[in-house]
Amino acid sequence: MIxxxxxxxxxxxxxxxxxxxxxxxxxxxxxxxxxxxxxxLLLILAQKELEKRNLFTKEMEDGVQFWxxxxxxxxxxxxxxxxxxxxxxxxxxxxxAGIVPIIICLAMMPLISKISKTQS
Amino acid sequence: MxxxxxxxxxxxxxxxxxxxxxxxxxxEWLSKVLTxxxxxxxxxxxxxxxxxxxxxxxxxxxxxxIADIRQLSGFELMGGAMFRDxxxxxxxxxxxxxxxxxxxxxxVISLMVGVILSFFVGASIAVAMGYQDAASITTIGAGACTxxxxxxxxxxxxxxxxxxxxxxxxxxVKSILVTIGTPLVAKYISLDNPQSAMIYGGLMGTTSxxxxxxxxxxxxxxxxxxxxxxxxxGLGCLLCPSVLYVLVxxxxx
Numbered sequence: 001m002i003x004x005x006x007x008x009x010x011x012x013x014x015x016x017x018x019x020x021x022x023x024x025x026x027x028x029x030x031x032x033x034x035x036x037x038x039x040x041l042l043l044i045l046a047q048k049e050l051e052k053r054n055l056f057t058k059e060m061e062d063g064v065q066f067w068x069x070x071x072x073x074x075x076x077x078x079x080x081x082x083x084x085x086x087x088x089x090x091x092x093x094x095x096x097a098g099i100v101p102i103i104i105c106l107a108m109m110p111l112i113s114k115i116s117k118t119q120s
Numbered sequence: 121m122x123x124x125x126x127x128x129x130x131x132x133x134x135x136x137x138x139x140x141x142x143x144x145x146x147x148e149w150l151s152k153v154l155t156x157x158x159x160x161x162x163x164x165x166x167x168x169x170x171x172x173x174x175x176x177x178x179x180x181x182x183x184x185x186i187a188d189i190r191q192l193s194g195f196e197l198m199g200g201a202m203f204r205d206x207x208x209x210x211x212x213x214x215x216x217x218x219x220x221x222x223x224x225x226x227x228v229i230s231l232m233v234g235v236i237l238s239f240f241v242g243a244s245i246a247v248a249m250g251y252q253d254a255a256s257i258t259t260i261g262a263g264a265c266t267x268x269x270x271x272x273x274x275x276x277x278x279x280x281x282x283x284x285x286x287x288x289x290x291x292x293v294k295s296i297l298v299t300i301g302t303p304l305v306a307k308y309i310s311l312d313n314p315q316s317a318m319i320y321g322g323l324m325g326t327t328s329x330x331x332x333x334x335x336x337x338x339x340x341x342x343x344x345x346x347x348x349x350x351x352x353x354g355l356g357c358l359l360c361p362s363v364l365y366v367l368v369x370x371x372x373x
Contacts, residue, residue, distance in 0.1 A: 009209065040212035040343060041220075080176070084177055096249070
């Protein structure tokens with residue numbers, strides 16, 4: 001059943017979202033903290049467990065794969081609903097404050113990569 | 121003609137599937153004919169999405185890009201946070217848990233550096249552009265994190281709605297630039313393995329921008345970048361209105 005895969009993904013997604021919202025509440029901030037990340041970890045762990053028990057079928061994988069392949073079309077749709085008009089017309093502050101930090105953060109990339117390498 | 125509009129808006133999500141499909145076919149074709157597949161079709165499609173959003177904004181004067189055109193309102197659902205996050209989570213299947221664990225510390229460091237550095241650079245630009253009050257400086261600095269951190273912070277510290285709008289725009293500019301720029305800089309920052317994708321996600325933060333940019337670079341990297349990026353907005357909402365605001369207030373009482 002292909003729906004088992006979709007249901008597995010949905011289960012991980014909802015639990016992850018709840019975890020993210022709960023963490024946000026604990027920290028007293030009005031935001032979801034890492035909901036997507038938790039859901040991803042749950043999915044990876046669930047897949048591992050199911051494979052161990054030989055319960056992870058090809059059809060189940062297809063159910064998740066479908067959404068994974070829908071990812072880029074969804075991102076295209078997401079780009080199409082961004083407020084590009086306001087972003088381009090909000091003047092220099094928004095443009096500079098949007099662009100310059102990215103460049104400076106990019107410059108930090110090799111340094112942190114080095115930390116990651118010495119660590120492993 | 122009215123009944124056509126009705127059918128289209130009633131079946132909005134399906135119309136969005138169709139239109140995105142057409143855009144992607146067109147983008148693949150452009151990629152093959154114009155760039156000899158040097159620029160991937162997905163990158164062109166995502167960029168086309170932004171252009172379409174701009175056109176939609178100009179035509180309607182609204183804030184939701186193409187989704188403000190009634191016949192295409194289904195884009196709001198297809199491109200909204202629910203489907204986006206659902207699809208991002210699905211990409212985790214087959215991702216390696218051991219790599220995530222191994223890069224964990226570097227991921228956390230990149231998150232801290234990403235939020236704090238973006239905030240201070242954004243705040244400095246606000247100061248350089250003449251803002252003097254702590255609330256405005258903090259809100260624009262927060263906008264330099266993501267377009268969620270900006271308004272959340274602005275509301276918390278009591279910034280004016282004009283400043284909040286600027287902070288959202290700042291975050292959107294960032295997200296758009298990361299979307300377009302990631303495939304272009306990938307080679308120079310050796311963004312070609314899961315470890316560096318996790319660090320990149322932590323430094324850039326914008327989940328939409330990072331995820332779209334990585335998708336255009338190498339779809340295999342998406343889950344790793346998204347994994348860290350998803351914690352960025354939360355961390356920003358935690359630090360900006362609290363510690364960082366207090367710090368700015370100390371300098372600009």
